[in-house]
Amino acid sequence: MLKATRLAKKLGQWWVLNDITLEVKAGEMLGIIGPNGSGKSTLLRLLSGEEKPDQGEVLFLEKPLHEYSLQERAKQLAVLTQEQVSDLSFTAEEIVMMGRHPYHRSFFGPTPEDERIVCRVMDETETRDMKLHRFNELSGGERQRVSIARVMAQEPKLLMLDEPTTYLDIHYQLAVLDRLKAWQKESFLTVIIVLHDLNLAAQYCDSLLVLKEGRQVRNGTIRQVIEPRLVEEVYGIRPVIVNHPILHIPQVLLTSNC
């Protein structure tokens, strides 16, 4: 689905990403993890075509990403970043309808099909009750769920999310990631997701890419990545790694250094 080869990016006078090579197969969920400032958001911007790499290339469905028109790309690839909506006076429902824009013909409004899709995704993200509320009147967590409904309405083949669980309480962290996982399975959706929470990353992702100081430190299965030496090397903490008693996946327990 997506293949990136030897990506590098310079911002200002610094190379903030170096030599990143990765491949995501259709239907997979790849997690990108790493400390603050390690280059996760920058990498996502290169993979989504929002920014061009200074070196290397991104192929999407075997074609260079920059050869897609904006509309063609938006029908296949949706991105959820932290700073999404510039005009906060739109209602939640209008924001979700924006996800249907790539499918609209000029001068024609939403079709009954668009309305049906918007209704469905607002039900699935539990945002229907707030459909007439203005975006700037919603809490951080409510905005996040509305933004997730918007990318679901876009019906992409590949979805990229930058820290989608920020602002969400534990109920909605699981609800949103469960919804994503179900959507991934039902529609064979491919997902690239930046997560800070290693335990959620271990629970939901099929594989993980670890960045540190703009370089990829490891790219592998959950067990290859969530292991004490690597977590200590990358984050500078001494973790205790246990086996989840029900899910049988590694989970990180934190201990204060004091």
Ligand SMILES: Nc1ncnc2c1ncn2[C@@H]1O[C@H](COP(=O)(O)OP(=O)(O)OP(=O)(O)O)[C@@H](O)[C@H]1O
């Ligand atoms: N416009 C810019 N000019 C110069 N440096 C930048 C610019 N934008 C980001 N950087 C630097 O690039 C590096 C990577 O930033 P990036 O936002 O990709 O990291 P991140 O891993 O997503 O961080 P976080 O976990 O804190 O969100 C950081 O050191 C940051 O200071």
